[in-house]
Amino acid sequence: xxxxxxxxxxxxxxxxxxxxxxxxxxxxxxxxxxxxxxxxxxxxxxxxxxxxxxxxxxxxxxxxxxxxxxxxxxxxxxxxxxxxxxxxxxxxxxxxxxxxxxxxxxxxxxxxxxxxxxxxxxxxxxxxxxxxxxxxxxxxxxxxxxxxxxxxxxxxxxxxxxxxxxxxxxxxxxxxxxxxxxxxxxxxxxxxxxxxxxxxxxxxxxxxxxxxxxxxxxxxxxxxxxxxxxxxxxxxxxxxxxxxxxxxxxxxxxxxxxxx
Amino acid sequence: xxxxxxxxxxxxxxxxxxxxxxxxxxxxxxxxxxxxxxxxxxxxxxxxxxxxxxxxxxxxxxxxxxxxxxxxxxxxxxxxxxxxxxxxxxxxxxxxxxxxxxxxxxxxxxxxxxxxxxxxxxxxxxxxxxxxxxxxxxxxxxxxxxxxxxxxxxxxxxxxxxxxxxxxxxxxxxxxxxxxxxxxxxxxxxxxxxxxxxxxxxxxxxxxxxxxxxxxxxxxxxxxxxxxxxxxxxxxxxxxxxxxxxxxxxxxxxxxxxxxxxxxxxxxxxxxxxxxxxxxxxxxxxxxx
Numbered sequence: 001x002x003x004x005x006x007x008x009x010x011x012x013x014x015x016x017x018x019x020x021x022x023x024x025x026x027x028x029x030x031x032x033x034x035x036x037x038x039x040x041x042x043x044x045x046x047x048x049x050x051x052x053x054x055x056x057x058x059x060x061x062x063x064x065x066x067x068x069x070x071x072x073x074x075x076x077x078x079x080x081x082x083x084x085x086x087x088x089x090x091x092x093x094x095x096x097x098x099x100x101x102x103x104x105x106x107x108x109x110x111x112x113x114x115x116x117x118x119x120x121x122x123x124x125x126x127x128x129x130x131x132x133x134x135x136x137x138x139x140x141x142x143x144x145x146x147x148x149x150x151x152x153x154x155x156x157x158x159x160x161x162x163x164x165x166x167x168x169x170x171x172x173x174x175x176x177x178x179x180x181x182x183x184x185x186x187x188x189x190x191x192x193x194x195x196x197x198x199x200x201x202x203x204x205x206x207x208x209x210x211x212x213x214x215x216x217x218x219x220x221x222x223x224x225x226x227x228x229x230x231x232x233x234x235x236x237x238x239x240x241x242x243x244x245x246x247x248x249x250x251x252x253x254x255x256x257x258x259x260x
Numbered sequence: 261x262x263x264x265x266x267x268x269x270x271x272x273x274x275x276x277x278x279x280x281x282x283x284x285x286x287x288x289x290x291x292x293x294x295x296x297x298x299x300x301x302x303x304x305x306x307x308x309x310x311x312x313x314x315x316x317x318x319x320x321x322x323x324x325x326x327x328x329x330x331x332x333x334x335x336x337x338x339x340x341x342x343x344x345x346x347x348x349x350x351x352x353x354x355x356x357x358x359x360x361x362x363x364x365x366x367x368x369x370x371x372x373x374x375x376x377x378x379x380x381x382x383x384x385x386x387x388x389x390x391x392x393x394x395x396x397x398x399x400x401x402x403x404x405x406x407x408x409x410x411x412x413x414x415x416x417x418x419x420x421x422x423x424x425x426x427x428x429x430x431x432x433x434x435x436x437x438x439x440x441x442x443x444x445x446x447x448x449x450x451x452x453x454x455x456x457x458x459x460x461x462x463x464x465x466x467x468x469x470x471x472x473x474x475x476x477x478x479x480x481x482x483x484x485x486x487x488x489x490x491x492x493x494x495x496x497x498x499x500x501x502x503x504x505x506x507x508x509x510x511x512x513x514x515x516x517x518x519x520x521x522x523x524x525x526x527x528x529x530x531x532x533x534x535x536x537x538x539x540x541x542x543x544x545x546x547x548x549x
Contacts (some may be wrong), residue, residue, distance in 0.1 A: 001413050004380050005332040005379065008364045016369075024412075026410065027412055029410075029448060031448075031477065034385040034409060041373070042298070045369055082368045082369070082370060083368065085298055085336065086301055088299075114382075124305050128304030235441040
C-alpha cells in the first residue's frame with residue numbers, strides 16, 4: 001500500500017503531468033469508470049486556472065481573441081504551476097511569458113497590454129496610505145520648499161511602453177475598435193496607481209516622468225526645479241514643476257512629504 | 261483555546277464583491293456573512309475597506325480554501341500567520357476550511373482533493389489540526405468536501421473519518437449538505453448514513469449550494485441555484501441537527517443579491533417548517549445572550 005505521501009505525489013502527477021499511475025489507486029464507481037472520474041480533477045485544474053487568467057487579463061483576451069489567447073494560456077498553465085495560497089497571484093508571470101512567447105516578437109503591444117492589466121490589479125489591492133493633502137503643502141514656509149522631499153503613494157507603478165498598448169487597452173475597455181498597433185518613436189511613460197479605491201493610469205510627458213522618477217528617489221524639490229529647467233528650458237520651469245506637483249497631489253499619487 | 265461552541269447565527273450568505281455596495285446601501289435581511297479568507301489576504305484597497313464596513317454591521321465567519329490540512333507538505337506558516345492577522349481584523353465567529361489537501365511540493369492545485377480514509381491519514385490530519393489550532397489559538401471548523409474518486413486503500417467510510425477527526429482533534433464541523441449529496445451520488449452511499457454518522461454536537465454550520473449533474477456523476481460547481489433534491493436533504497438535515505447556522509454558497513454565475521436572499525428565505529422557511537418559528541427564535545435569543 002502506498003503511503004499517504006506517495007499517494008499524494010501520484011495524484012498530483014496525475015493532474016499536472018497526465019500520469020495514469022493514479023488510476024491503480026482509485027476505484028470505478030457503479031456508474032462510471034475511474035479514468036472519467038479522475039478526469040474531473042484534471043479538467044477542473046486547467047479550466048479553473050484558465051478562468052483566472054481570463055478574469056485577470058480581460059483586455060489582452062479581447063485583443064488576441066479566444067483562440068490566440070487560449071494558445072498562450074495552455075502553455076502558461078503547464079509552465080507555471082501555482083505556488084501561492086491565493087489564486088490572485090497565479091497570473092503574475094503572464095506579461096513576461098507573453099513577451100518571450102514565440103510569435104510575439106512582432107507584437108510587443110500584447111505583452112505591454114498584459115503589463116498594464118497586471119499593474120492595475122496590483123494597484124487595486126496594494127497597500128493603503130492616506131493621500132497627501134494640498135493643505136500640508138500650503139502650510140509650508142517659503143524657505144522650506146527647496147528642501148521638500150515627496151513620498152509616492154505605495155500603489156504607484158511606473159511603466160515605460162514602446163507601443164501604443166495603453167491606447168489599445170483603453171479602446172478595448174470602452175468596447176471600441178482598438179487602434180492598429182504602433183511602435184512609438186519615443187517611449188511612452190505611464191503611471192498606474194489607486195485613487196479613491198479605483199485603479200487608474202495616465203501617460204506622463206517625458207519631462208513629468210523625469211521629475212517623478214527623480215522625486216520618488218528622494219531628490220529635493222529645489223533640485224527637481226533645476227532639473228526641469230535643464231530638461232525643458234528655464235522659462236517657466238518652476239511653474240511647470242509646481243503644476244506637475246499639484247497634479248500629483250490632486251490625484252492622490254503622493255502619500256506624504258518631509259523637509260530634508 | 262476558545263472552548264465554548266460558537267453561537268447560532270441564523271441564515272447567511274457568502275460575501276461577494278458584486279454585492280458589496282448593495283449590502284452597505286440596503287442592509288438586506290441577511291443574518292451573517294462568510295468570506296473566502298484568501299480573497300482578503302491582500303495589502304489594502306477596496307476589498308478590505310468594504311469588509312471593514314460589513315464587519316461593523318454583521319457577524320462574519322472566515323472560510324479558507326487552501327489550508328491543505330491533509331497535505332503531506334509542511335504547514336505553511338506564512339499563510340497561517342496571514343490568516344491570524346486577518347482574524348484580528350475580522351473577529352470571525354469561527355474559522356473554517358476543508359477536510360482535504362490542495363497540493364504538495366510547493367504547488368497549489370486550487371482544488372479540494374480527496375483523502376484516503378485510512379488510519380495513517382487520520383493520524384496525520386488529527387496531528388495537523390492540533391498544530392493549526394495551537395497556532396490560531398482557537399478551534400478550527402472543518403468541512404466535508406465533494407469528491408469524484410474513492411481510494412482502494414480506504415479502511416473506513418467518509419463519515420467515520422470525518423467523525424474521528426472531529427473527536428480526536430477536538431474541532432468543529434461544517435456540514436456541507438450539497439457535498440454530502442454529491443459524494444453520496446458519486447460513490448453510491450446513502451445521504452442518511454452520512455447524516456446520522458457524524459457527531460451532532462460538533463456541527464456548527466451548514467453549507468447549501470447548487471451543482472452540475474453529468475448523468476454518471478455530479479460536479480460541485482456552486483454555479484446553479486440549489487436543486488429540489490438538495491433542499492429535500494436540507495430538510496432532513498435540519499430535522500436531525502436542529503438549528504444550525506445556514507449559508508447559501510454561490511461562487512460562479514453570481515446572480516443579483518435579491519435572488520440569493522430569496523434562496524436564503526427558502527432555507528429559512530424549511531427550517532421554520534421543520535422546527536417551528538419558536539425553536540429558531542429561542543435559539544437566536546440564546547445566541548444573543
